[in-house]
Structure formats: C-alpha cells, structure tokens
Amino acid sequence: MKRKQRSWRLVSGVSLAGLVAVGLVPLTANASEDAPPESAGDATEVSPAAEASGATLPYVEYEAEDADYQGTLLEADPERTFGHTNFGTESSGRQSVQLDATGDYVEFTSTNASNSIxxxxxxxxxxxxxxxxxxxxxxxxxxxxxxxxxxxKHSWLYGTTDDPEGLTNTPGGDARRLFDESHLLLDETYPAGSTFRLQRDADDAAEFYIVDLIDLEEVAPPAEQPAECTSITEYGAVPDDGEDDTEALQAAVTADQNGEIECVWIPEGQWRQEQKILTDDPEDRGQYNQVGIRDVDVRGAGMWHSQLYSLIPPHEAGGINHPHEGNFGFDIDSNTQISDIAIFGSGTIRGNNADQEGGVGLNGRFGEGTSINRVWIEHANVGVWVGRDLDNIPELWGPADGLEFNDVRIRNTYADGINFTNGTRNSSVTNSSFRNTGDDSLAIWANPRVQDPNVDVTHSNTFANNTIQLPWRANGVAIYGGYGNVVEGNEISDTMNYPGIMLATDHDPLPFSGETLISGNTLHRTGGAFWGEAQEFGAITLFAAGKDITGVTIRDTEIYDSTYDGIQFKSGGGAVPEVDISNVTIDGSLNGAGILAMGGARGSANLSDVTISNMADGDVVVEPGSQFVINGGPGGEE
Known part of the structure; x- marks a missing residue:
C-alpha cells in the first residue's frame, strides 16, 4: 500500500503540544512563528492551559503513518487491545508502518534542521x-x-500475565513491549526542507521492520571541559575502547566527594560502566551496601556526546551493590548535581524474582541540594527511584527535599520513569520527556516505610510541562497518597492499559490530605483495559482502593479520544468526596462515557464549565447502585 504524504495542517481540537506529537509543528513555544506556511489554514483556538502543555523539546517528531510510505499500515483495534503482540496498540497515535519487501520505505520532509535521528x-x-x-x-x-x-535485544517480553514479574525473555505465545529505539548522530547538519527516507534495501535482512516515529534534532557540538573540572581520563578512563571504566569513574567521584577536586568531567565519548557509582561503606551496614554519593558535581559534554553504557544485564552481573538497583548509574544520598550525560543501561527484563531486575539509572535518598539536568536514561528497570525505606541504614535517613529534574529524557524502561517516594517533598520534574516506560512514567508514592509517618508524608511535589508517551504498562502520571502535590501542564498520550493520570490508594500509601491539583494537562488516546482485560480504566481515574482520596481539583484540562471513559470514579473500599472539576473538555471515547461513576464508587464531584462530546456510552453516567453524587452537568454551573 502506498500513501501520499499529507500537507502540514493544524488539526481541529488538538493543542499545540498535540500537533508537535504528530510532527505537524516543531517543538517550540510559538506555533504561529514556527509552523511551516502550509499550516496556516484550518486553525482552531485552544485554551491557554492546553496550549502550554507538554515539554519544550529540541527535536521534532514525525509519525510514520503521516509520511509518504510504501508498506503496510498497522492500526489498533477499537478496544486498543494490549498484550497479544498488538503492534498497532503499541504504536504512537495507534498507527505505524511495516516494511516487508525490498524497496519499502517511509519518507518525509523535515521542518527543522537536524544532525541526528x-x-x-x-x-x-x-x-x-x-x-x-x-x-x-x-x-x-x-x-x-x-x-x-x-x-x-531490549524488547519482546512474553507471557499472558499482567503481572510484570511473570513476563520472560523466552519466546512463546503472546508478546508485549514490542518497540525499542535506535539513535544516530549524523556527520552533517541537514537544513529544514530535507527529505529523509528510511528504506529497506536488499541487504537489510530482518524478516520485517516496523517504523513508528522519527525524531530529528540539531544537536549542539560537545561542550568544552570547564576549567574547574577534572576529567575521568586523569584517573585512567579511556573512551570508546570497550573496556570497563567504572574504576576510574568511581575514583573521580570519590575524589570530588572528599574535596580533592571541584567537579568531575566526563568528556565526549562512549564510557563503559559495569558497577554502580556509590560510597563504599566499610561497616557494610544495611542489607546491601546502600550508601550513596554526596557533595558531588558530575558534568558532561552533552547527552548525545558523553555516554555511559553497560553491556552486562544486571541479573547476570554479579557483585553489584543491590540486585534491584543494578550495575550502572549513580546511587545518590544528597547534594549532588549531574548534568549533560547519558546513561544507557543493559536491562532486558522487569524481573521474576529479586535477583532478576533491569537496574536503576539513578537511585538513593537524594536528600537536599540535588539537581539532575539534561540526562538521558534508557534500558533501565527504573529510570529514577527517589527514596529509601527507613530500614536501609536508619542513621542515614534523609528524604529528598528540593530535588529538581529538568530537561531529562527517559526511554524504554521496564518499570517506572521517575518515582518520588519515602517522604520526598518540595521536589519537581519539569520540561522532560518520557517514552515507553514499563510502569508509571511519573509517580508520587507516599510510602509508609519512613521515619515518622506523621511528618514524612510525600508532599508538595510538582510534575509540570512534561511530555509523556506510550507507557506500555500503568499510568502516564500516578499519585498514591500525600498532600500538596501538583500535576500541571503535561501532555500525555497513548497509554496501553491504564489511565493517563490516576489518583489511587492501592500500594498502601499514607493518606491523601490537603489539596491535590490536576491542572492544565492534555491527554490523547489514554486509558485502557488490564488485569485480564476485565478492568477498564478512564483517561483520568480516581481509585479509592481502601483509604479515601480527598481534596482533589481537576481543572483546565483537555481529554481527547479516550479508549474508555474520560474521567472515571472507580469502585473501591474508600470514598472520593467533593472533587472539583472545572473548565474541562472531554471529546471522544471509543468505548466509554464522558464521566463515569462505577457501581461501587462513593463520594461526589462538582462540575463547572465542563464540555463533553462524542461519547460512546453517554456524557455523565452513574451506574446503578453507586452512592456517588455528581452536581452540575456538562456546560453548566455547579
């Protein structure tokens, strides 16, 4: 099948960030200045909150199905069924292109200058x-x-179970996590208007190729070494030789921690790392050696240029500090800055016991004074896990406070992207991108295993202006308990089986209290069916599994093309009282309602300035037997 490339245009009802997601405008702040001339017509206004949603990213994303192609268009079924080797469901926009024969291709004209793909x-x-x-x-x-x-190597997990620890790397039967990514820094910069073609030639020998999307970026040259920093080459590291540089990297970090040097420099190059960077604990406290680094500054020449990588899967590495945390990345206790590097892990599985996990890129207590900027993490079990249980060396207890993540990229994990837990407070993730995470892309979990459950509640954290795509398991954003947490201005698309945003009290969190704010987010094609396809989740779902969910505000939000319900109040043992929902647009559902209160839901919601259209099962639905009360209605005032 051959299909002509579409002319660029603005799509009715889609925010600026949504246009970026399909490659129709560059990832910049102003569509009117940066969109190509062909897109001038058919524009529709969107709310300021929606227009600002998502990250401002340095690349433009192009969907294969919107290109000129020769090949087979793959599409999801109406239920967007997941877990049965469903390529269409796992595709961005729920479509991709398969190249079966020699000469098949995907071709598009760039709207931005680029020297990488x-x-x-x-x-x-x-x-x-x-x-x-x-x-x-x-x-x-x-x-x-x-x-x-x-x-x-890092895709194709097999099994019929929805329990991630039950999946294996052994072929047989149904498969999921079907996609991965390849990246390449090109030898020259190609200007906007260049024609890029990915083509299957006679010597390209895979049985099939499926192309989902392409990112083009103009990568800056590698940064120069700051005068105040000391290079890891001074400690014996050699770039691009395939030998393990862990000893040199650890020595440089230890020297910085001890005040012998001012900061650690990782120059341009590929640097192999097969042990976690941490602080040696001669007392061997804790179940494992779980002392992180502190008072350290690690800098690189850029995430495309200074790249740490591992080749040994963590569950095969042996001698690592913690089976869950793996043999790559950094264990951080406090006051650490890491910037402008990549950490490419070696994970291949979520794990079916404690000794078979995919590793963690950054983990630890994090404490005070820590910031992570422009770091790219890929092929880890978890990108970043923030927090430690109290019993992991109680005398070192120190939850993250004021932790910042800016401009990070997390791709192709087996579990969470970034999880804030164990009392994390006053911390943020902003202007970052997440794709193909194997659990919540962003999570706040008020874990009760803290020093003082009355004080160490995970609170006052913010996830703002991030772009989240294609979580292959669980949510785009999840909040489990706590107070004062904010999810604002994020663009979330194509969740496989769970909501785009979920508030829940499973995982035994400390209670919700105060206010939880969900504001200015835009969701496309989110929600899905899971747990044997018996549970259907809305684009935004509130699930009081046991404890109540209180103090929730949902406002200035756009929800498009949901797989099931737009906003769903799920049956559970707790109640969800007095949810304020205002200035919300819910447009399109393949299989659900605009707002649904399930039969076992308890609580109430107050609607103001809510617009609902094109629902499969009605606008506002309260199932028989439900004790949930909805005040107001679509288009009306409370």
Missing amino acids: VVRNSIPDAPGGGGIEETLSLYVNDTFVEKLTLSS
Whole structure:
C-alpha cells in the first residue's frame, strides 16, 4: 500500500503540544512563528492551559503513518487491545508502518534542521530470545547516508500475565513491549526542507521492520571541559575502547566527594560502566551496601556526546551493590548535581524474582541540594527511584527535599520513569520527556516505610510541562497518597492499559490530605483495559482502593479520544468526596462515557464549565447502585 504524504495542517481540537506529537509543528513555544506556511489554514483556538502543555523539546517528531510510505499500515483495534503482540496498540497515535519487501520505505520532509535521528521501531526477536541486530538504510535528499543499526535485544517480553514479574525473555505465545529505539548522530547538519527516507534495501535482512516515529534534532557540538573540572581520563578512563571504566569513574567521584577536586568531567565519548557509582561503606551496614554519593558535581559534554553504557544485564552481573538497583548509574544520598550525560543501561527484563531486575539509572535518598539536568536514561528497570525505606541504614535517613529534574529524557524502561517516594517533598520534574516506560512514567508514592509517618508524608511535589508517551504498562502520571502535590501542564498520550493520570490508594500509601491539583494537562488516546482485560480504566481515574482520596481539583484540562471513559470514579473500599472539576473538555471515547461513576464508587464531584462530546456510552453516567453524587452537568454551573 502506498500513501501520499499529507500537507502540514493544524488539526481541529488538538493543542499545540498535540500537533508537535504528530510532527505537524516543531517543538517550540510559538506555533504561529514556527509552523511551516502550509499550516496556516484550518486553525482552531485552544485554551491557554492546553496550549502550554507538554515539554519544550529540541527535536521534532514525525509519525510514520503521516509520511509518504510504501508498506503496510498497522492500526489498533477499537478496544486498543494490549498484550497479544498488538503492534498497532503499541504504536504512537495507534498507527505505524511495516516494511516487508525490498524497496519499502517511509519518507518525509523535515521542518527543522537536524544532525541526528531517533527511530522508534520493531524488528523480530531471535528464535531463542535475546534479540537480533539488523540494519535499515537512511537516505537524505535521495542520497544514501548510513545504515542504521536496529536491535530487539531490549524488547519482546512474553507471557499472558499482567503481572510484570511473570513476563520472560523466552519466546512463546503472546508478546508485549514490542518497540525499542535506535539513535544516530549524523556527520552533517541537514537544513529544514530535507527529505529523509528510511528504506529497506536488499541487504537489510530482518524478516520485517516496523517504523513508528522519527525524531530529528540539531544537536549542539560537545561542550568544552570547564576549567574547574577534572576529567575521568586523569584517573585512567579511556573512551570508546570497550573496556570497563567504572574504576576510574568511581575514583573521580570519590575524589570530588572528599574535596580533592571541584567537579568531575566526563568528556565526549562512549564510557563503559559495569558497577554502580556509590560510597563504599566499610561497616557494610544495611542489607546491601546502600550508601550513596554526596557533595558531588558530575558534568558532561552533552547527552548525545558523553555516554555511559553497560553491556552486562544486571541479573547476570554479579557483585553489584543491590540486585534491584543494578550495575550502572549513580546511587545518590544528597547534594549532588549531574548534568549533560547519558546513561544507557543493559536491562532486558522487569524481573521474576529479586535477583532478576533491569537496574536503576539513578537511585538513593537524594536528600537536599540535588539537581539532575539534561540526562538521558534508557534500558533501565527504573529510570529514577527517589527514596529509601527507613530500614536501609536508619542513621542515614534523609528524604529528598528540593530535588529538581529538568530537561531529562527517559526511554524504554521496564518499570517506572521517575518515582518520588519515602517522604520526598518540595521536589519537581519539569520540561522532560518520557517514552515507553514499563510502569508509571511519573509517580508520587507516599510510602509508609519512613521515619515518622506523621511528618514524612510525600508532599508538595510538582510534575509540570512534561511530555509523556506510550507507557506500555500503568499510568502516564500516578499519585498514591500525600498532600500538596501538583500535576500541571503535561501532555500525555497513548497509554496501553491504564489511565493517563490516576489518583489511587492501592500500594498502601499514607493518606491523601490537603489539596491535590490536576491542572492544565492534555491527554490523547489514554486509558485502557488490564488485569485480564476485565478492568477498564478512564483517561483520568480516581481509585479509592481502601483509604479515601480527598481534596482533589481537576481543572483546565483537555481529554481527547479516550479508549474508555474520560474521567472515571472507580469502585473501591474508600470514598472520593467533593472533587472539583472545572473548565474541562472531554471529546471522544471509543468505548466509554464522558464521566463515569462505577457501581461501587462513593463520594461526589462538582462540575463547572465542563464540555463533553462524542461519547460512546453517554456524557455523565452513574451506574446503578453507586452512592456517588455528581452536581452540575456538562456546560453548566455547579
């Protein structure tokens, strides 16, 4: 099947960030200045809150199905069924293009200058598992540029269970987590208006290639070493030689921690790391050596240029400090700054016991004075886990306070993207991007295993202006208990089975209290069915599993093309009283209602300036037997 490339246009009812997500305008702050001339017509106004949603990112994303292509269009079924080797469901926009024959291609004209490419793709697994590597040909302006290397080493998990620890790397039956990404820094910069083609040539030998999306970015040259920093090469690290540089990296970090140098410099290059960077504990306290680094400043030449990588899967590494945390990345206790590097892990599985996990890119207590800027994490079990249980060396207790993540990229994990837990407070994730996480892309969990449950409640944290795509398990954003937490200005799309945003009291959190604010977010194609496809989740779901969920405000929000309900109050043992819902647009549902209170839901919601349209099962639905009360209605005042 061959399909002509569409002319660029603004799409009715889609926010600026949504246009970016389909590659129709560059990822910049002002569509009117930066959109190509062809998009001048058919524009519709969107609310200021929605227009501001999502991260301002340095790349433009192009959907394969919106390109000129020769191949087979893959689409999700109406239920967007997940877990049964469903390529369409796992695709961005729920569509992708399969290249089966020699000469098949995906081709598009760039709207931005670029010297790098990221391709989200799927190729087959090896017959016995473990993945394969194959090439795909890149042409620019009809000239062959380079072979891209695609890999399935980190994709293809098998099993029918929805319990992630039950999935395996052994081929057989149903599969999920079908996609991964390949990236390449090109030798030259191609101006806007260049024609990029990904083509299957005769020597590209995979059985099939599926192309989902492409990111083009103009990457800045590598930064120069700051005069005050000391390079890891001074401690014996050698770039690009394939040898383990952990000893040198650890020595440099220890020297910084001891005040012998001012900061650690990771120069341009590929640096192999096969042990977690931490602080050696001669007392061997705790179940594992769980003392992180503190008073450390690690800088790199840029996330495309200074890259740490691991080759040994964590569950095969041996001798690591903690089976869950793996053999790559950094364990942080407090006052640490890390910027402008990449951490490419070696995980291949979520894990079916405590000794088989995919590792954590950044983990620890984090304490005070820590910030993470422009760090790219990929192929970890968890990108970042913030917090430690009290019994992990109680005398070192120190929850994250004022922790900041800015401009980070987390891709292709087996569990969470970033999880704030164990009393994390006054902390934030802003202007960051998440794609293909295997659990919540962003989570706040008021874990009760803290020093003082009355004081150490996870609170006053903010997730703002982030772009979240394609969580292959669980939520785009989740909040489990706590108070004063804010989810604001995020763009969330294409969750496989769970909500775009969920507030819940499962996982035994400390209670909700005070206010929880959900504001200015835009959701596309979120929600889904899980747990044997017996539970259907809305785009925004409130699930009082046991304890109540109190103090919730949902406002200035746009919800489009939900798989099931727009806003759902799920049956549970607790109640959700006095939810304020205002200035909310819910447009389109394949299989659900605009607002649904399930039969076992208890509580109430007050609607003001709510617009609902194009629902499969009605605008506002309260199931028989429900004790939930909804005041006001679509388009009306409370």
